[in-house]
Amino acid sequence: METTTAPAHRALSNGHLLIIVLAQFAGTSLWFAGNAVLPDLVRTLPGLTGWITSAVQVGFVCGTLLYALLAIPDRFPASRVFVVSVALAAVANIAWLLGPVRADNILASRFFTGFFLAGVYPVGMKIAADWFRPVLGRAMGFLVGALVVGTAFPHLVRGLGATLPYRTILLFVSALSVIGGLVLALFIPSKPTTKQPGGFQFTQLSALFRPSTYRPAMLGYFGHMWELYTLWAFAPMLISLYATQHPLARINVSIWSFGTIAAGAVGCVAGGFWALQSGSRHVARTFLAISGACIALVPWLLSLPPLLFGLFLFIWGLTAAGDSPQFSTLVANGAPVATKGSVITLVVSIGFLITVLSIQTMAWLTAHYSPSVWLFYLLLPGPMLGVWAGRKDHSNG
Template identity: 45%
Template sequence: MKHPKYVLPVIVISQFCCTSLWFAGNGVINDLAHSFGLDGDAMGHLTSAVQFGFIIGTLVFAVLAIADRYSPSKVFMVSAVLGAAFNLGVIWEGNDLSSLLILRFLTGFFLAGIYPVGMKIAADHYEKGLGKSLGFLVGALVVGTAFPHLLKDLTGAYPWKAVLMATSSLAVFGGLLMVLVVPDGPYRKEAQRTELSACVSVFKNKEFRAVAFGYFGHMWELYAFWAFVPIMLQKYGLSHSTANFNIPLLSFVIISMGGLACVLGGYMSEMVGTKRTAFIALFLSGACCLVSPMVFDSGSPSLFVGFLIFWGMVVIADSPLFSTLVAQNAPAELKGTALTIVNCIGFAITIVSIQGITAIMTITESNSLYVILAIGPILGLIALRKKISLPIPKGA
């Protein structure tokens, strides 16, 4: 079925604009700490607040089947406007840690109506080539997530509040663009009622369960890596006098290069298969976790940054592929609910890994602490290995 050529680019632009809300707090964390007297572990807590809000939001959206019962574009727009409003609330001078955590929680809650709903909109428009389409879409999420770091670098001469104002403005623009330009897709099948059992019933499918568990392993690593990229750069710079890093700019480059990896992974999946491509990416990112201590101890800043860029690419390359597999193995009328509940569980896992790394950092400065992130990819690979047929190398 043919679609207007503008549909996918508009979804991608809207997703980029709205997901810039995600790490808006991380982009100005040092300014928040200075302005509101926050402790050194505030970044981990503020990041987890967004994740926790997203979890509760996705749970509510999934249980009520909101993306399947109502126009996804309208859900996306309302969520974008409300998320932007709570993101902007961070600039209030009367904030303290408690109010900041609440505001970031509410921003995360309405991101649940943006990220998975954006994937639902794409799945409603593209049945064939969904992996490639979601590659562009998740690529937009990655660049949007990294964008606050670039904004911080570009607005260095302006007050830190400019970053929050810019990301909120982008989110409102993205929400309006989606609702005004993108109609409901031809493959959308509307759910007639709320099915509280749907969140459980989708897991009865063995294939669905395998790819969901692979996704959960991927999520254990992903957001912890993203959250601590600036910390990795800062620590390496302090440990090696030869390293003079522009941390906001490098953080943007390292995270945003994952957007390119998502697009390349989408094209690669059409040649070698979606599952196989996801397996390879998950294997490579797990390997990065395991070898990270050796690279972090190296005396070469170029090697260190190059390694982080590669890690930033493979850590996210499988994300759109897992989303594709989830959508393809869920009933058509529950596609939105399936994507949302899997996102909900996946992001719950990110809180555990982020808080775990935060806690470990208070008791040790060892560069080996990021090895713990390999747990997710290893378990994810085990889940996928039972359902994937990999080529046997010649001579084996």
């Protein structure tokens, strides 16, 4: 439903925020749907672990670049962009089921799923930034928390329904995402769009990419992205290594993977409330430092009993994702109003390009060397960069 008059702020600060959060959760459940069914696929198509994740990331990068170039998030009603994009992503997610099970079909399907998710995740953030600026840190916490739970959700479906055919899992996730998009389109109004005569002008981004109070936030976000998605993609490998050393613990790798990833939602929401008192910059930098410490410690902790190792994974997952909404808040607050959607989209695009490099490097290392917990040290430069970049950031928030 398209509306050009803004309701009162309070009217969009409770139930409407919940709708946006649930729609974001449903839409982003498409992200790791391929990873959740990966065990069924690698038996016939070995070597897909890194590529099935990277295909989504590359598609997302291409999609965000095109969305930014055409200024789609700023030229069209955001709710409409969201629902059309999530519907196309849902179709792409299941398209490969119509043909033979081949690597090229699967990777093409994952690529276009990621491509159309460019109209879901960043556009959801734009909607939040449009309506909830006075409490944006908290709103972003809920929104990115929904992304995290949505990303983890296919692992939960797989863990609880281990005997379900992978086709059923993919169809369920696609249907869920479309329902979420339709609910958002029906109940969330769009603010008036900025009709631009031409495509997006990158010169409008110069203030953000020159030395400024917001460049540290972007660098911190890039460091955060180097760590986050590679941790999510290879968490099952880490948990499998632990399960091998503790066979009596009877670890359910899918359920533990869900818990590790979903813990980030707790960090996002808790960090959102914390930011109201301490500021987004402080919260983001603290979480980065803790997640970096987790990377440094992980090789020494495989001997822990299951309860303590699970607690460690919870803390790592919580802090690795918990800084994301605060970086998004800092970037959104610094973006020009007329091009806010495209600015967010482009910064997110660069961040996801970084995830491709990180994931593929980790995949290459695991393919050429035996899977080892020491390989997770590859992630350490990300938090180190973010903490270093934020050392002189004196921006408000």
